Amino acid sequence: MRRETESFNRWKKAKEQELSKLKDQERKRQYQMMRMENHYSKQQNVLKRKVEEAHAINKRLKEALEVQRKVKQHSSEKNTNTENIKDWINQELELLFSVNNAELTLQRLLQDRSDHAVKLEKLKTDKMARESPTYQNDLDELVQNVELRSAQIAQLQREILESDQENRCKSRWQTVRSMADAKTALNIVFEIVGDIHKREIAKNWEYEELIDTCDQQHLKIRQSELQAIALKAEYEQKLAKLQSEYEQDVMDCIEHLRGTNENSNIENTENTWLKRELKMYKERCQALEQEREEAWKNNESANNSKATGHTKTKKSKFTVDENQDPRVVWKDIFSDDSFGADDDNDNDPDWRKTPLYKRTRKTVSVLTDLSKDDVQPLKRSSGGEIKCSCKTNCSTRLCTCRRHKTSCSNCNCQTDICKNRNTKTTEFDYFPDDPRDTTVDDVAKRLKLE
Structure with a gap:
């Protein structure tokens, strides 16, 4: 040729x-x-x-x-x-x-x-x-x-x-x-x-x-x-x-034709091997597809069983100490293994849509914010006195001075609207529903009423 x-x-x-x-x-x-x-x-x-x-x-x-x-x-x-x-x-x-x-x-x-x-x-x-x-x-x-x-x-x-x-x-x-x-x-x-x-x-x-x-x-x-x-x-x-x-x-072109004639046998061998490998990969893909379908069915059955288990009521196993901080009690309750050991409430779509889940998440977030406020350092004067910098009238426990049962004297708050200047009203709470002054039983009762 x-x-x-x-x-x-x-x-x-x-x-x-x-x-x-x-x-x-x-x-x-x-x-x-x-x-x-x-x-x-x-x-x-x-x-x-x-x-x-x-x-x-x-x-x-x-x-x-x-x-x-x-x-x-x-x-x-x-x-x-x-x-x-x-x-x-x-x-x-x-x-x-x-x-x-x-x-x-x-x-x-x-x-x-x-x-x-x-x-x-x-x-x-x-x-x-x-x-x-x-x-x-x-x-x-x-x-x-x-x-x-x-x-x-x-x-x-x-x-x-x-x-x-x-x-x-x-x-x-x-x-x-x-x-x-x-x-x-x-x-x-x-x-x-x-x-x-x-x-x-x-x-x-x-x-x-x-x-x-x-x-x-x-x-x-x-x-x-x-x-x-x-x-x-x-x-x-x-x-x-x-x-x-x-x-x-x-x-x-002549050289290309020569190379084509010489490499034709090698290319045929490579094509045969590639076809075999492709067939093997197809078989493995089919097997993996079957395994995936079985796993999907098992996962669906497990989710259904979890959904039916959540409908049953559980008795509280916790005992609350009256002298213990209610925020610590709630933190222990929601961090206990019996609350979420069986399932993942955050990832369960059926559980996340219930009103009880929403109220529970709201209470936990409030307690978390309060704990963050306690961790924050207090602003003190050069003499060691507590000072607040409220932009409101200092009538709630958000005010640092009221929370520590002290009156605002040399604080950075607004004196014309401040209601914590009088020592008689320092211990008076304008908002008794503050979670800081609420016990665990009150919170539980309010959740049941809701």
Whole structure:
């Protein structure tokens, strides 16, 4: 299995490399086709512009010849003067410029026709080009261009011959018949030459500006090319990194598959042991659940038996000494084992809800508070006298002085409302129901009455 995996990975890697090469070739071919299409479109634009220029030159030459004929007829009918001389010179110069442009265009057309003829012959003799699917289209296009150039050349040659510049150079000055006409003609020629020179200077300046703009554009193009090269290098670097990461992932997967095959037996053994252990734990859980249910039933039966036992009345086994402090007696009663040895009254919900339990807890809490008051140290003056700090009228045994059967003399209580200032009323109790002055029998009787 490992050999098959390795062979499959090698085959996959080789196919991926071939696929990447084919993609690169296809991308290069598309880029080359795009460049060829752009070049072809540029050539078509140049050809179209040249044809339009030749047509415009031919038209202008015809117009110049027609104007020249009209001027010649007009000059033969009227006498020459300054306006006539000026018109005549402008017509002659326009005709001369048109003929010169036609001759230059004729030379360019002849050169283009020769270049296209060379390309046509080369295309016809190239055997490799014949196998191309665009061979016939290229051949037809070149033939059409050569024929178009030939037609334009023939038309321009005919127009140039009609202008008859050689004979016109001989008969041109026949219009100037006097010295005044010659001076006027020279002045007009100088003015026209000056205007032409100004236009030429403006054209030169415009040309220089265009050259500067072109240089700047070339610089931007160069910077863009350098940026494209840098981006391409970065792309290749990232591609190589991704390729290495992909190969590493493939190797990790192979290693994982190897480890999986090697550890399959161990995992099966571990799974079997875990299943057995899980089964054992389930059995133990079921047994514990049964024990819990049995314990719950036993606990419920015990609680029911305790609840029925509390309903029976019990006789008091305690004997109270009259000289003993009642708080100590009650504390002994409620701390005796016979009171709570059989059950837990605090945790028994049936017992806690009874009125007897509430009254008993109230009595115990009162006795506990009184015992805490006895434990607290007394406030005494520097002479050893007892002092109280009551906020009330000192009429109950909560007052320290009244509890110790002394009157309030130099205490911190309020003198205007204090009722323990008179020694005759010191032993008088305003609240005889205070548990401190109540015996055990009185408390028991009051509980029974309640």
